[in-house]
Amino acid sequence: xxxxxxxxxxxxxxxxxxxxxxxxxxxxxxxxxxxxxxxxxxxxxxxxxxxxxxxxxxxxxxxxxxxxxxxxxxxxxxxxxxxxxxxxxxxxxxxxxxxxxxxxxxxxxxxxxxxxxxxxxxxxxxxxxxxxxxxxxxxxxxxxxxxxxxxxxxxxxxxxxxxxxxxxxxxxxxxxxxxxxxxxxxxxxxxxxxxxxxxxxxxxxxxxxxxxxxxxxxxxxx
Numbered sequence: 426x427x428x429x430x431x432x433x434x435x436x437x438x439x440x441x442x443x444x445x446x447x448x449x450x451x452x453x454x455x456x457x458x459x460x461x462x463x464x465x466x467x468x469x470x471x472x473x474x475x476x477x478x479x480x481x482x483x484x485x486x487x488x489x490x491x492x493x494x495x496x497x498x499x500x501x502x503x504x505x506x507x508x509x510x511x512x513x514x515x516x517x518x519x520x521x522x523x524x525x526x527x528x529x530x531x532x533x534x535x536x537x538x539x540x541x542x543x544x545x546x547x548x549x550x551x552x553x554x555x556x557x558x559x560x561x562x563x564x565x566x567x568x569x570x571x572x573x574x575x576x577x578x579x580x581x582x583x584x585x586x587x588x589x590x591x592x593x594x595x596x597x598x599x600x601x602x603x604x605x606x607x608x609x610x611x612x613x614x615x616x617x618x619x620x621x622x623x624x625x626x627x628x629x630x631x632x633x634x635x636x637x638x639x640x641x642x643x644x645x646x647x
Contacts, residue, residue: 428470430465432475462492473537477503552584554587573628578618594643
């Protein structure tokens with residue numbers, strides 16, 4: 426279920442949006458404090474933000490730019506402002522779509538679904554855990570501002586461990602994933618590949634505790 430964060434100060438519209446979205450299968454959250462919206466977004470981590478431009482305490486356009494810089498959450502502007510300048514600035518500041526009030530509910534729902542599909546497709550090949558992002562398409566691991574290219578084996582190992590975060594991945598399972606053959610593989614070969622991956626992660630600033638060894642069993646990312 427997708428989660429949508431509603432940033433709208435007019436209570437009737439806020440309630441109307443929440444009701445519409447819930448009826449169509451979305452989980453909703455509404456802003457609690459307009460002077461800490463960015464903190465609420467970080468806490469809730471929604472899949473999409475519906476943002477009004479006319480807000481108390483803060484300029485909606487500036488907020489749009491700030492949210493876009495701080496996260497990858499898609500933003501749809503829902504506003505009574507019909508100026509082409511506002512629409513242009515919103516898009517330039519990171520908004521994914523712009524809808525004017527009064528909106529037509531089916532059109533709004535269609536726009537939301539479209540943005541979510543597009544965003545999901547864009548990030549389908551990216552796995553993230555504790556600040557570490559694995560880009561499967563480009564075989565790159567990123568941590569904060571640092572990144573590193575991965576070898577084929579490093580990519581396969583990290584992918585398998587991140588997909589099973591919190592669980593021990595047995596050495597035999599890793600060996601099957603890496604070499605996928607019936608020929609004998611020296612057990613030490615896996616250890617060498619694990620150590621290379623650890624070295625790559627350490628090089629970009631990832632803590633040694635990110636990838637844990639479970640002796641006699643395998644490895645785990647907690």
